[in-house]
Amino acid sequence: MQLQFYPYDFEYKVEEGKTFFYFYGRTKEGQKIAVKHHYQPFFYVAADGIDKKQFEERVLKLSLKAGIEPAQVTSIELVERNLLGKKKYFYKVFANYPKAVPLLAKEVQNWGISTYEKDILYAHRYLRDHNITPMKEVTATGDFLQNQWMRVPVFAAEKVEQQKMETLPDWRILAIDLETYAEKREIDFKNNPILMAGFYGEKDGKEFRKVITWKNAVFPEYVEVVADEAVLLQRVKEVILEYAPDILTGYFTDGFDFPYLQARAEKHGVRFDLGVDYSGFIVNQAGFGERESKIKGFLHLDMLKFIRNIFGKDLDVETYSLDAVSKQLLNHQKHRVEIDQLSYVWNNHPERLAEYCAYNLHDCFLAYKLCEKLLPDMIEFTSIVGLPTFDVIRMRFSKLVESYIMKRAMEFGVVAPNKPENTEISQRMDESIQGAFVYEPTPGLYKDVVVFDFRSLYPTIISAHNLGPEGLKCSCCVDENKAHVPGKEEYWFCSRERKFLPTILEQLIMRRAEIKKEIKEAKKKNENISLLEARSYALKILANSFYGYLGFYAARWYSLESAASTTAYARNYITTTISAAQEKGFKVVYADTDSCFLLLEGKTMDGALGFMAEINEKLPEQMELELEGNYPRGIFVGLKGGDQKLVGAKKKYALLRKDGSLKITGFETVRRNWSPLSKEVQKKVLELVLQEKVQEALKYVKDTIKELRRGKVPLDRLILKTQITRELSSYSSFAPHVKVAQEMKQKGEAVDAGTIISFIIVKGKGLIRDRAKIPSEVTAVEYDAEYYVDHQLIPAVSSIFAVLGYDEEAVFKESSQTGLGKFF
DNA sequence: TGGTTCCACAT
DNA sequence: CAGTTTGGAACCA
Numbered sequence: 001m002q003l004q005f006y007p008y009d010f011e012y013k014v015e016e017g018k019t020f021f022y023f024y025g026r027t028k029e030g031q032k033i034a035v036k037h038h039y040q041p042f043f044y045v046a047a048d049g050i051d052k053k054q055f056e057e058r059v060l061k062l063s064l065k066a067g068i069e070p071a072q073v074t075s076i077e078l079v080e081r082n083l084l085g086k087k088k089y090f091y092k093v094f095a096n097y098p099k100a101v102p103l104l105a106k107e108v109q110n111w112g113i114s115t116y117e118k119d120i121l122y123a124h125r126y127l128r129d130h131n132i133t134p135m136k137e138v139t140a141t142g143d144f145l146q147n148q149w150m151r152v153p154v155f156a157a158e159k160v161e162q163q164k165m166e167t168l169p170d171w172r173i174l175a176i177d178l179e180t181y182a183e184k185r186e187i188d189f190k191n192n193p194i195l196m197a198g199f200y201g202e203k204d205g206k207e208f209r210k211v212i213t214w215k216n217a218v219f220p221e222y223v224e225v226v227a228d229e230a231v232l233l234q235r236v237k238e239v240i241l242e243y244a245p246d247i248l249t250g251y252f253t254d255g256f257d258f259p260y261l262q263a264r265a266e267k268h269g270v271r272f273d274l275g276v277d278y279s280g281f282i283v284n285q286a287g288f289g290e291r292e293s294k295i296k297g298f299l300h301l302d303m304l305k306f307i308r309n310i311f312g313k314d315l316d317v318e319t320y321s322l323d324a325v326s327k328q329l330l331n332h333q334k335h336r337v338e339i340d341q342l343s344y345v346w347n348n349h350p351e352r353l354a355e356y357c358a359y360n361l362h363d364c365f366l367a368y369k370l371c372e373k374l375l376p377d378m379i380e381f382t383s384i385v386g387l388p389t390f391d392v393i394r395m396r397f398s399k400l401v402e403s404y405i406m407k408r409a410m411e412f413g414v415v416a417p418n419k420p421e422n423t424e425i426s427q428r429m430d431e432s433i434q435g436a437f438v439y440e441p442t443p444g445l446y447k448d449v450v451v452f453d454f455r456s457l458y459p460t461i462i463s464a465h466n467l468g469p470e471g472l473k474c475s476c477c478v479d480e481n482k483a484h485v486p487g488k489e490e491y492w493f494c495s496r497e498r499k500f501l502p503t504i505l506e507q508l509i510m511r512r513a514e515i516k517k518e519i520k521e522a523k524k525k526n527e528n529i530s531l532l533e534a535r536s537y538a539l540k541i542l543a544n545s546f547y548g549y550l551g552f553y554a555a556r557w558y559s560l561e562s563a564a565s566t567t568a569y570a571r572n573y574i575t576t577t578i579s580a581a582q583e584k585g586f587k588v589v590y591a592d593t594d595s596c597f598l599l600l601e602g603k604t605m606d607g608a609l610g611f612m613a614e615i616n617e618k619l620p621e622q623m624e625l626e627l628e629g630n631y632p633r634g635i636f637v638g639l640k641g642g643d644q645k646l647v648g649a650k651k652k653y654a655l656l657r658k659d660g661s662l663k664i665t666g667f668e669t670v671r672r673n674w675s676p677l678s679k680e681v682q683k684k685v686l687e688l689v690l691q692e693k694v695q696e697a698l699k700y701v702k703d704t705i706k707e708l709r710r711g712k713v714p715l716d717r718l719i720l721k722t723q724i725t726r727e728l729s730s731y732s733s734f735a736p737h738v739k740v741a742q743e744m745k746q747k748g749e750a751v752d753a754g755t756i757i758s759f760i761i762v763k764g765k766g767l768i769r770d771r772a773k774i775p776s777e778v779t780a781v782e783y784d785a786e787y788y789v790d791h792q793l794i795p796a797v798s799s800i801f802a803v804l805g806y807d808e809e810a811v812f813k814e815s816s817q818t819g820l821g822k823f824f
Numbered sequence: 825t826g827g828t829t830c831c832a833c834a835t
Numbered sequence: 836c837a838g839t840t841t842g843g844a845a846c847c848a
Contacts, residue, residue: 095836182834186835286838286840287839322834342835830846831844832842832843
């Protein structure tokens with residue numbers, strides 16, 4: 001019979017000497033199931049230049065001592081494959097079980113023969129070799145088995161294939177969050193019990209809300225009170241099994257909630273056998289004390305991991321805390337509850353526990369919503385990379401790129417190069433390459449700034465010039481002039497044969513271009529574009545990571561020469577564009593990496609666009625110079641410490657859009673350790689100056705200074721914030737915020753690493769740190785206006801006014817009473 | 825300035 | 836063919 005299902009969790013089992021791949025998933029009808037399929041593990045052995053007959057005899061006889069069963073070769077097969085651009089012969093050497101692979105490969109390696117792909121996880125190998133994408137519909141042919149050893153029916157497949165790339169529209173998601181006993185923020189799995197376990201889900205259009213706790217009090221209807229922690233654990237298990245989610249989600253569940261549950265269950269002797277095969281939580285150490293947690297037969301998505309590793313890159317958050325991330329992505333925050341007080345309330349005021357239950361439930365809600373919102377993105381990355389979603393969201397970019405390459409390698413008959421040895425890694429880590437070109441601007445206020453940029457510059461260069469280790473210094477193109485890299489003539493890349501890496505990168509770029517078109521169409525028709533945008537985002541981020549990957553020390557397809565050539569080409573393209581613009585009579589005011597800023601100065605926009613078209617005619621097909629924007633005004637300020645008229649600061653400018661809004665880059669307006677006042681003033685001054693209302697800008701600053709001196713500025717606009725980064729007692733230097741933190745601690749407030757300290761500088765004599773006070777203790781007249789004028793206001797705007805000629809050295813050197821302050 | 829140390833996130 | 840030590844910011848000389 002045939003079975004259609006959607007798989008999301010995977011493993012393998014060795015049964016009677018045969019290796020089976022296990023899919024866990026849900027059928028179209030909603031039934032959770034397991035599907036097993038036989039597939040033998042293997043690795044590659046380089047077959048060129050060895051005595052084949054001798055090797056075959058020797059390898060087939062191999063039998064190495066190992067744990068359960070000796071590691072043996074079951075069969076071999078001679079195949080042709082491509083390694084780093086060269087066609088070669090390899091043996092596929094099949095092993096009797098997955099763990100035998102590295103043992104056998106090591107032995108062959110000892111014979112002095114190269115081996116490949118011996119460290120590919122069996123489950124990953126299976127998915128790649130069968131071209132199966134998790135989360136998408138799979139058709140299996142076979143029969144159900146009689147079984148008692150699993151919580152779900154087991155289907156034994158003879159054939160497994162994927163024809164449709166449809167995903168389940170309604171994944172069943174359950175979010176979980178714990179509150180634990182912690183008197184002073186300590187996290188102690190051994191000694192501190194779980195006080196509450198919260199759940200949130202939406203099933204069949206209905207909300208599922210539950211908090212389990214073991215203290216009796218008056219609670220809302222969603223709270224379930226049980227006798228003790230052991231019963232709580234038992235109930236957690238039952239709730240999960242009853243709800244039967246496909247996806248379990250939470251925030252930092254990998255490192256906190258799941259291992260906590262596991263530890264407490266162990267302590268109480270509660271069997272947490274909710275895995276599909278009655279196994280419990282599986283907690284692995286991953287990397288630097290980081291953990292990964294899972295339960296067999298569920299897909300565990302720790303939202304922190306996906307956001308931190310992949311999705312958060314474009315996110316403007318200071319930390320990846322649930323609070324900050326939810327605010328940014330969901331426009332929702334955590335409940336404002338004094339979590340530090342939970343243990344005290346638990347012991348002394350159970351009547352106040354209800355608000356903690358609400359807090360607990362709300363955290364579950366946020367995790368659920370994050371998961372729901374980002375699921376299309378997670379599935380998209382899954383399908384591009386072709387590996388389990390569990391693994392994909394826990395990967396860093398380099399791994400993601402490599403996984404994509406290895407998925408595509410199948411179609412191209414490409415064998416993956418080996419990972420570098422440790423010695424090789426440390427060598428690579430010492431190497432570095434020249435980066436991007438940045439044009440030093442001349443400080444000034446400019447009119448009609450036109451900005452052009454190269455679309456996806458690095459990926460398109462790699463694709464257009466066939467960059468990568470495979471075509472590097474090929475023997476066929478030594479004399480081909482055009483194959484040599486401008487500015488790096490010692491490198492050249494094959495111009496005769498299109499190589500694997502640039503090809504699959506080009507496909508990413510093209511695929512994204514198609515999707516962008518689809519998005520445009522969908523927008524016209526007012527259709528939902530969130531899925532398309534997830535796809536476009538995934539493709540973009542992956543394509544952009546190729547360059548970094550080529551220069552990443554642990555990469556299999558490492559090629560520093562290719563990375564260096566990418567930036568060399570980029571520098572060449574941007575400087576060529578600058579010269580071309582200048583030849584056309586355009587003044588270039590700035591350029592950075594892939595963008596070029598020029599002035600119209602009486603010329604027309606059509607002229608500028610004509611210039612762009614001319615450039616594009618000469619560019620390789622994949623590359624394109626685009627109009628980024630056309631700004632009525634732009635300002636570039638001087639470099640701090642440099643000659644304010646001559647030396648411009650790089651990466652620091654502001655542009656005025658036609659609609660009056662600003663595009664601000666590099667200015668301090670966004671930094672935390674500036675007062676809200678300085679940020680406001682800086683932004684306002686930029687705005688006025690860009691509108692050429694210089695006198696107004698001067699007056700504005702003047703008025704603000706007056707207000708400051710009159711004590712009229714509200715205190716909340718004067719608050720400075722700095723984060724305490726470590727244990728308070730370990731500070732040897734006493735910056736203002738450290739001093740304030742100590743005062744707070746004396747008053748019994750909790751101050752730890754991570755606490756953000758707010759303070760205001762007040763009048764008086766002595767060091768700044770002695771005049772830093774807790775905001776709530778400062779009265780309106782007390783703040784030190786001169787400090788704010790000198791250290792907050794003037795520094796925020798001086799470079800802007802300097803551009804306009806208010807920059808006499810003497811003026812700045814003197815104190816505020818007579819200095820710039822006098823101006824105003 | 826470069827080398828070194830500390831810390832992610834959760835209660 | 837589950838186990839690895841990660842990477843960015845803050846600090847310090």
